[in-house]
Amino acid sequence: MWRFPIIDSYVDRDDQESTANFNRVTFVYFSLNSDLPKFVGVVGTFDKLYRSIPLNEITFLGEPTGYYAISLAIPKGEVHTYKFIVDGQVILDPINPQQKILDNGQTWSQFFTHFSTEILSLQTWEAKLLERITDHILPFRTEEGQRFLDFYYNSLDRQSKDNQLLYAYRFDQSIGVVNFIDKLLSKEERHHLVDYKICLDIVDKLLRQRNPFLEPGLMSKEMYSELYDQLWSGNVPGWDYGRYNNPKYFLQLLRRHAFTGAFSHPKYGGNAGGAGWAYLAERYPFNWRQAIEVPLGTNPDYRG
Incomplete structure (x- = not known):
């Protein structure tokens, strides 16, 4: 269910530049009733809210299937809310979790396009805490790693900077892993959001007990290094085992998500500007730019 609406690449063969700036978003509605609706539309912040866009009825061999769908070109890097209108009744998308x-108390369905940097799953303090913990998982905060990133980002051409680095996440600007995890917990790994919520709350309380004079996000690297080692051992003094009995499992989960985000396609929110790939290519030479679309890559056929 997390796949809907479907966010896919957009191709305008007559305007290659706009192709890189849009996603094709496909809204799908399925009617469970044998008496099919006469009209299904979608209204959302990606268009004028007073206007509903009709969905097309999907047939098979001329027979109705109960499915209705429409594909729209929507800019990348955005978050939108929407609802369906079914024979005059306004409803949430039943297949999108x-x-x-909203501020007025109304609930709307929501989706985001590629490169979005708006926080969706985490709170600000959770994102900051997560950024500090992932520092000890990934290689980019070491002196060598930071030198590489500084050199790499400074050497990018103007177009790459304008089109890619503006998507760098404001908490984890070096690589965007926190942004990747936030988006992952909104969709594919939504079932693990509860693990993050519980464990980050435990970590926050634990660090405040260890140093009541500083906000956890401002505490020393040594404190996080000690915490990381304790999480890996599974023996964390002060940990609330009654709420979550396996801190090592949480660290293993976080490591999997962090490494995936650092070296996945930048459209998913991590690996900002392809920095993760460039870091690997310096050690294990391969031409990653030939494999992906413009503007970051050079492949004329792949559209992301």
Whole structure:
């Protein structure tokens, strides 16, 4: 269910530049009733809210299937809310678990396009805490890693900087892993959001007990290094085992998500500017730019 609406690459063969700036977003509605609706539309912040866009009825061999769908070109790097209108009734998308409660108390369905940097799953303090912990998982905060990133980002051409680095996450600007994890917990790994919520809360309380004079996000690298080692051992003094009995499992989960984000396609929110690939290519030479689309890559056929 996390796959809907479907966020895919957009191709405009007459305008290659716009191709890189849009996603094709496909909304799908399925009617469970044998008495099929006469009209299904979608209304959302990606268009004028007073206007509903009709979905097309999907048939097979001329027979109705109960499915309705529409594909729209929507800019990358955005978050939108929407609802379906079914024969005049306004409803949430029944097959999309992403939802947002607006300031007026109304609940809307929600989706995000590639390169979005808006926090969706985590709170600000959780994202900051996560950024500090992932520092001890990934190689980019070492002196050597930081020198590489500084050199790599400074050597990018103007177009790459304009089109890719503006998507760098404001908490984890070096590589965007926190942004990747935040988006992952909104969709594919939504079932693990509870692990993050519980464990980050435990870590926050634990660090405040160890140093009541500083906010956890401002504490020393040594404190996080000690915490990391304790998490890996599974023996964490002060850990609330009644709420979560396996801190090592949480660290293993976080390591998997962090490494995936650092070296996945930048469209998923991590590996900002392809820095993770460039870091690997310096050690294990391969031409990653030939494999991906413009503007970051050079492949004329692949569209992301």
